Amino acid sequence: MTHYLVLSALLFTIGAVGFTLRRNAIIAFMCVELMLNACNLSLIAFSRMHGNLDGQLFAFFVMVVAAAEVVIGLAIIVMIFRTRRSASVDDANLLKF
Amino acid sequence: MTQEIAVLMEISAPTLDYRLLAPVLIVFGAAVVGVVVEALVPRAARRLTQVVVAFAALVAAMVMVGVNASAGTRIVEAVGSIAVDGPTLFLWGALILLTGLSLLVFLDRDVDDSPFTPSAASVPGGVTEQEAQEAGHAHTEVFPLTLFALSGMLVFPAANDLLTLFVALEVLSLPLYVLSGLARRRRLLSQESSLKYFLLGAMSSGFFLYGITLLYGYSGTFDYAGIAEAVLNPTQPAGLLIAGLGLLGMGLLFKVGAVPFHSWTPDVYVGAPTPVTGFMAACTKIAAVGALLRVLYVALGAARWDWQPALAVVAVLTMVVGAIMAVTQTDVKRILAYSSIVHAGFILTAIVGAHQLGSGAQAGAVTSIEAVLFYLAVYGASTIAAFALLTMVRDRGVEANNVSDWAGLAKKSPRVAAAFAFLLLSFAGIPLTSGFIGKWVVFAAAWGGGYAWLVIVAVLVSVVTAVFYFGIIVSMFFGEPAETSEVVEPSIPTLLAVAIGIAVTFVAGVVPGPLLELAAKAGEFVR
Numbered sequence: 001m002t003h004y005l006v007l008s009a010l011l012f013t014i015g016a017v018g019f020t021l022r023r024n025a026i027i028a029f030m031c032v033e034l035m036l037n038a039c040n041l042s043l044i045a046f047s048r049m050h051g052n053l054d055g056q057l058f059a060f061f062v063m064v065v066a067a068a069e070v071v072i073g074l075a076i077i078v079m080i081f082r083t084r085r086s087a088s089v090d091d092a093n094l095l096k097f
Numbered sequence: 098m099t100q101e102i103a104v105l106m107e108i109s110a111p112t113l114d115y116r117l118l119a120p121v122l123i124v125f126g127a128a129v130v131g132v133v134v135e136a137l138v139p140r141a142a143r144r145l146t147q148v149v150v151a152f153a154a155l156v157a158a159m160v161m162v163g164v165n166a167s168a169g170t171r172i173v174e175a176v177g178s179i180a181v182d183g184p185t186l187f188l189w190g191a192l193i194l195l196t197g198l199s200l201l202v203f204l205d206r207d208v209d210d211s212p213f214t215p216s217a218a219s220v221p222g223g224v225t226e227q228e229a230q231e232a233g234h235a236h237t238e239v240f241p242l243t244l245f246a247l248s249g250m251l252v253f254p255a256a257n258d259l260l261t262l263f264v265a266l267e268v269l270s271l272p273l274y275v276l277s278g279l280a281r282r283r284r285l286l287s288q289e290s291s292l293k294y295f296l297l298g299a300m301s302s303g304f305f306l307y308g309i310t311l312l313y314g315y316s317g318t319f320d321y322a323g324i325a326e327a328v329l330n331p332t333q334p335a336g337l338l339i340a341g342l343g344l345l346g347m348g349l350l351f352k353v354g355a356v357p358f359h360s361w362t363p364d365v366y367v368g369a370p371t372p373v374t375g376f377m378a379a380c381t382k383i384a385a386v387g388a389l390l391r392v393l394y395v396a397l398g399a400a401r402w403d404w405q406p407a408l409a410v411v412a413v414l415t416m417v418v419g420a421i422m423a424v425t426q427t428d429v430k431r432i433l434a435y436s437s438i439v440h441a442g443f444i445l446t447a448i449v450g451a452h453q454l455g456s457g458a459q460a461g462a463v464t465s466i467e468a469v470l471f472y473l474a475v476y477g478a479s480t481i482a483a484f485a486l487l488t489m490v491r492d493r494g495v496e497a498n499n500v501s502d503w504a505g506l507a508k509k510s511p512r513v514a515a516a517f518a519f520l521l522l523s524f525a526g527i528p529l530t531s532g533f534i535g536k537w538v539v540f541a542a543a544w545g546g547g548y549a550w551l552v553i554v555a556v557l558v559s560v561v562t563a564v565f566y567f568g569i570i571v572s573m574f575f576g577e578p579a580e581t582s583e584v585v586e587p588s589i590p591t592l593l594a595v596a597i598g599i600a601v602t603f604v605a606g607v608v609p610g611p612l613l614e615l616a617a618k619a620g621e622f623v624r
Binding site: 005012015016019025028029032035036038039042043046049050052054055057058061062065068069072073075076077079080082083089093094 | 217218220221260263264267271274275278284285286288289291292295296299300302303304306307309310311313314317318319
């Protein structure tokens with residue numbers, strides 16, 4: 001039981017750290033997906049622990065939402081890439097105070 | 098074990114009361130119809146059709162809100178996932194009306210000079226864009242996208258379990274990511290704001306989801322009532338609750354735009370098309386604050402001692418950082434963005450107070466929910482009007498947002514300058530405007546909840562915010578007229594939106610009674 005939760009926390013942390021460190025928008029986005037999947041793992045582990053199906057059900061919704069997010073996200077990243085010929089988040093720096 | 102699973106697998110069809118859910122279903126249905134319109138209706142008639150569909154849906158949804166409100170509904174619907182009660186109906190009404198107001202600004206000018214790009218997929222300044230412009234193309238998808246966002250916003254504050262809350266969050270966010278990338282002018286900025294909003298939004302929903310997961314681990318259910326019960330009779334370690342609460346709050350505060358989760362706000366507000374900025378500033382804030390209120394009060398009300406101090410710190414940071422950053426800005430749109438952060442801080446003071454009948458408020462005193470509802474409604478109306486006015490001051494067709502472009506505006510167009518000055522006075526909280534009454538009630542709620550020190554900080558911050566609001570007013574009325582900008586004649590819908598926004602700001606400031614009474618009648622959340 002604990003193993004799954006620890007693994008999930010590790011995956012989530014890798015995702016969060018990766019998001020802050022990686023400069024490529026696509027990789028940053030993949031790190032977000034990793035965070036969502038880490039959540040799925042712990043949802044299912046908790047579902048098993050509590051003996052009800054709610055958590056597993058939720059995991060399906062997370063998958064659907066993640067898929068919808070990919071559609072929007074890749075469209076935005078492709079749009080940026082076509083304009084700038086780069087998907088680096090460091091290049092998008094016109095807006096600042 | 099097999100028997101146990103058989104019991105678990107028994108799924109009975111839910112009975113839904115469609116009258117109660119009608120506002121959400123109508124708006125969502127109209128959004129789907131809008132997508133079909135894109136596919137089937139010839140290009141020339143598309144814009145008009147979309148506008149008719151959108152406004153018809155808003156009117157129908159508003160009527161259904163009225164029907165439900167007159168029936169005095171207080172019930173948890175759709176197998177416990179949607180709570181239709183006083184606060185929900187008030188927020189639904191406010192969201193629908195303010196979306197209508199934003200859509201008027203969306204209609205600004207004709208197709209060939211609308212706020213939206215003719216072809217979002219084309220490279221800025223490229224041949225495709227030029228061709229689309231000459232062919233008179235337009236992204237009429239903005240109307241269904243707005244309705245999709247609105248349907249998420251309607252569900253967000255009404256959600257009564259974490260699953261619905263999560264889905265509603267995504268349904269309201271995804272269309273907004275797209276909408277903010279559709280500006281006609283300064284498309285690089287617009288695309289950049291879209292990317293930033295998307296990446297940060299996706300990350301925040303990751304944290305939000307992990308918070309939900311931990312709360313599920315703590316309580317074994319996603320239902321607010323079940324979580325509230327688990328908080329009272331805990332079976333799992335309290336660490337799960339605290340961590341879950343913190344991460345969930347992070348996701349919600351990101352949408353509210355509270356410091357330290359605010360960094361997207363100024364960039365996205367500046368880059369997005371101005372009508373969309375007005376829509377986000379008014380409606381996203383309403384939906385997010387409504388959801389935050391319900392989660393904190395209904396699901397986690399018993400853990401009040403855990404979240405109140407943390408949220409108080411966030412409120413102070415939000416007000417102070419927002420005000421200090423706003424003072425240093427030179428761009429009017431950016432100033433309004435930071436101003437919206439400061440206002441989020443003022444709203445948070447009332448939430449921190451948690452001054453409710455259940456937590457020791459006297460009958461008849463200003464409760465937190467009442468104060469927040471009132472503040473959200475009037476701030477939304479003023480802020481949409483303010484952003485609509487921003488579209489009128491231009492330099493060779495492009496919005497001129499620098500404060501120096503606004504200098505001496507009163508000499509070019511006394512009406513625009515006076516209207517903007519009035520809205521700024523409302524943001525600053527000067528008497529006879531709705532901003533004053535709004536501040537009064539949220540501070541009263543925070544004070545009543547025992548957070549007098551927070552009110553004192555908030556009042557001091559109000560004085561600081563007055564500095565930059567008055568700075569703009571002084572420059573508009575006494576500055577040398579700027580050579581670089583001109584005031585363009587607004588289209589009739591925009592003018593109407595500004596007029597309504599200012600009328601609400603004025604009337605709610607002079608006779609706040611009816612609206613306050615409506616907010617007070619909304620009462621408490623259903624449990």
